[in-house]
Amino acid sequence: xxxxxxxxxxxxxxLVYTDEAELVAQVCNFLQEGADNGERLGVALGPEKLAxxxxxxxxxxxxxxxxDGGSVPRRHGHALRALVEYLSTPGPAQRRTRIVTEQxxxxxxxxxxxxxxxxxxxxxxxxxxxxxxxxxxxxASCLPEDVVxxxxxxHPELLQGGQVVASPYFEGxxxxxxxxxxxxxxxxxxxxxxxxxxxxxxxxxxxxxxxAQAAGLGEDTTTDLVLAAxxxxxxxxxxxxxxxxxxxxxxxxxxxxxxxxxGPGLAEPLAAYLPPAPEAAGGRGLxxxxxxxxxxxxxxxxxxxxxxxxxxxxx
Amino acid sequence: MxxxxxxxxGEHVCCLYRDDHERQRVAGGFARQTLAAGERLIYIxxxxxxxxxxxxxxxxxxxxxxxxxxGQLVMVDFDEVYGPLEAAGPAxxxxxxxxxxxxxxxxxxxxxxxxxxxxxxxSTLGPFEHLLRWERTxxxxxxxxxxxxxxxxxxxxxxPSQAKLLAAEHTSVAxxxxxxxxxxxxxxxxxxxxxxxxxxxxxxxxxxxxxxRARLAGRTELCLDLAELRFIDVTxxxxxxxxxxxxxxxxxxxxxxVPELVHRVLAIAGFGPGHVEMCS
Numbered sequence: 001x002x003x004x005x006x007x008x009x010x011x012x013x014x015l016v017y018t019d020e021a022e023l024v025a026q027v028c029n030f031l032q033e034g035a036d037n038g039e040r041l042g043v044a045l046g047p048e049k050l051a052x053x054x055x056x057x058x059x060x061x062x063x064x065x066x067x068d069g070g071s072v073p074r075r076h077g078h079a080l081r082a083l084v085e086y087l088s089t090p091g092p093a094q095r096r097t098r099i100v101t102e103q104x105x106x107x108x109x110x111x112x113x114x115x116x117x118x119x120x121x122x123x124x125x126x127x128x129x130x131x132x133x134x135x136x137x138x139x140a141s142c143l144p145e146d147v148v149x150x151x152x153x154x155h156p157e158l159l160q161g162g163q164v165v166a167s168p169y170f171e172g173x174x175x176x177x178x179x180x181x182x183x184x185x186x187x188x189x190x191x192x193x194x195x196x197x198x199x200x201x202x203x204x205x206x207x208x209x210x211x212a213q214a215a216g217l218g219e220d221t222t223t224d225l226v227l228a229a230x231x232x233x234x235x236x237x238x239x240x241x242x243x244x245x246x247x248x249x250x251x252x253x254x255x256x257x258x259x260x261x262x263g264p265g266l267a268e269p270l271a272a273y274l275p276p277a278p279e280a281a282g283g284r285g286l287x288x289x290x291x292x293x294x295x296x297x298x299x300x301x302x303x304x305x306x307x308x309x310x311x312x313x314x315x
Numbered sequence: 316m317x318x319x320x321x322x323x324x325g326e327h328v329c330c331l332y333r334d335d336h337e338r339q340r341v342a343g344g345f346a347r348q349t350l351a352a353g354e355r356l357i358y359i360x361x362x363x364x365x366x367x368x369x370x371x372x373x374x375x376x377x378x379x380x381x382x383x384x385x386g387q388l389v390m391v392d393f394d395e396v397y398g399p400l401e402a403a404g405p406a407x408x409x410x411x412x413x414x415x416x417x418x419x420x421x422x423x424x425x426x427x428x429x430x431x432x433x434x435x436x437x438s439t440l441g442p443f444e445h446l447l448r449w450e451r452t453x454x455x456x457x458x459x460x461x462x463x464x465x466x467x468x469x470x471x472x473x474x475p476s477q478a479k480l481l482a483a484e485h486t487s488v489a490x491x492x493x494x495x496x497x498x499x500x501x502x503x504x505x506x507x508x509x510x511x512x513x514x515x516x517x518x519x520x521x522x523x524x525x526x527x528r529a530r531l532a533g534r535t536e537l538c539l540d541l542a543e544l545r546f547i548d549v550t551x552x553x554x555x556x557x558x559x560x561x562x563x564x565x566x567x568x569x570x571x572x573v574p575e576l577v578h579r580v581l582a583i584a585g586f587g588p589g590h591v592e593m594c595s
Contacts, residue, residue, distance in 0.1 A: 078583070197518075198518035199518050202497055202514055202518070205514075223575075223576055224579075226546075227549065227576070227579075227580065230546075231549055231550075237517060238517070284549060284553065292583070
């Protein structure tokens with residue numbers, strides 16, 4: 001990630017709406033403001049909302065790069081990476097970027113929604129680096145109240161009645177992530193494997209593959225589980241303390257993988273959310289694991305550090 | 316007691332085998348661990364023909380064809396290396412070791428191991444003290460040169476006191492083989508490179524990268540054959556890209572027979588391509 005110079009100006013703004021007409025009007029105003037400043041414009045929304053924005057913009061739509069909901073990656077880590085890649089693509093010199101992005105959350109599991117909000121909080125740091133203005137719409141008509149409240153805590157600014165205001169609930173990325181990460185212990189019946197040395201990693205992979213197959217995961221998703229768990233166990237072996245153990249179990253439609261060690265955990269909690277520098281060969285374990293699963297949570301308690309990630313199972 | 320999986324460079328291991336089965340397990344285990352380190356093995360046969368020694372290694376699951384072709388596994392006859400024993404003496408052995416250690420690096424191997432069948436050396440050398448002196452001299456020299464060796468003695472031809480004295484001239488004694496290693500790193504010459512057979516993870520990452528660096532040294536092109544790679548973790552894959560990024564301009568590292576798992580990691584890892592290319 002290379003920061004453009006001089007010090008860029010960024011904005012990370014939430015738009016809580018209840019009807020689509022309101023959303024479309026606000027999005028178009030936001031884009032128009034950017035167009036007036038000669039900014040580069042990008043929009044990622046569900047297909048219907050996208051069509052409405054496009055038609056309202058009329059000829060001005062030519063100035064905007066559109067990504068419909070289908071092309072936005074479902075996994076939050078993957079979506080953030082795609083956005084970082086977009087922001088890293090060199091545009092015309094000195095042009096600022098302005099983005100609207102909404103992830104459909106209504107159909108997601110609670111674990112995925114919670115993770116999305118943590119990613120949102122951390123993204124404020126990413127946007128600051130790139131000097132980009134981002135508008136994040138949240139549909140209050142179908143999202144639970146606590147999710148809307150968390151959206152207000154995760155965003156430094158709100159777009160309210162066409163006015164930009166500082167969010168009175170904003171907590172800052174670090175505080176938000178720490179207060180929104182909790183230890184969820186695996187159930188007592190969950191199969192597990194103790195993995196205290198690097199020599200045990202290959203046996204752990206056999207355990208993980210067996211569990212993935214028993215849960216009916218496809219080949220690619222099994223590979224994701226094995227890769228992500230290997231990264232987390234390797235981290236636990238290098239940075240954590242014995243005993244270290246991995247559990248795999250089903251939770252509703254998800255398969256959960258839980259890695260525990262007795263070490264103090266991450267010195268920098270944001271590291272689980274932010275992309276590493278491209279030239280760094282190490283230190284990308286958590287970032288990579290995040291790309292390979294549907295939600296990832298790191299939390300500590302008096303027993304040590306817990307990394308918990310989930311993968312959606314077929315059917 | 317020697318753990319064949321964790322030998323230090325320069326270690327001088329004694330194998331006092333009681334039967335062929337034990338000999339095969341120890342010698343075969345030593346050979347497998349050499350290939351798992353990407354190092355060169357010189358196998359010196361004395362009481363077996365070279366084809367017999369090859370089948371001894373193969374009996375323990377060591378693939379010998381590719382390593383022999385690339386020069387990673389060198390099978391030689393004792394007399395051919397040292398000449399008649401009566402005339403040779405330990406000084407000749409030390410000279411040979413030094414020469415072998417020098418060519419080993421130049422041939423792209425990170426280290427050298429030597430397995431020697433001692434056969435009738437004890438009786439040919441005359442008084443037992445001569446053999447002990449021989450072992451003492453070579454032990455010191457190979458220790459200094461960082462060459463890891465194993466001497467295979469037939470226990471039934473030694474008195475118990477002799478076996479003890481002999482063992483004392485070595486740094487350790489091996490009585491059992493080792494479980495199959497996670498991966499072997501096999502040298503290739505056409506094209507020049509390295510073939511990975513098995514898994515690469517935290518347990519053998521450093522060994523793998525050391526073998527890769529030794530193959531890259533002084534070369535402008537290296538082909539990394541991944542056809543038989545079964546697993547590689549993200550950090551190890553990143554290590555390949557990091558090594559490639561240190562190459563001077565005009566040099567390149569080709570990944571060949573890239574498995575789906577690697578494509579999947581590369582699609583999301585965002586390692587700068589640097590000097591890495593994909594080849595079919």
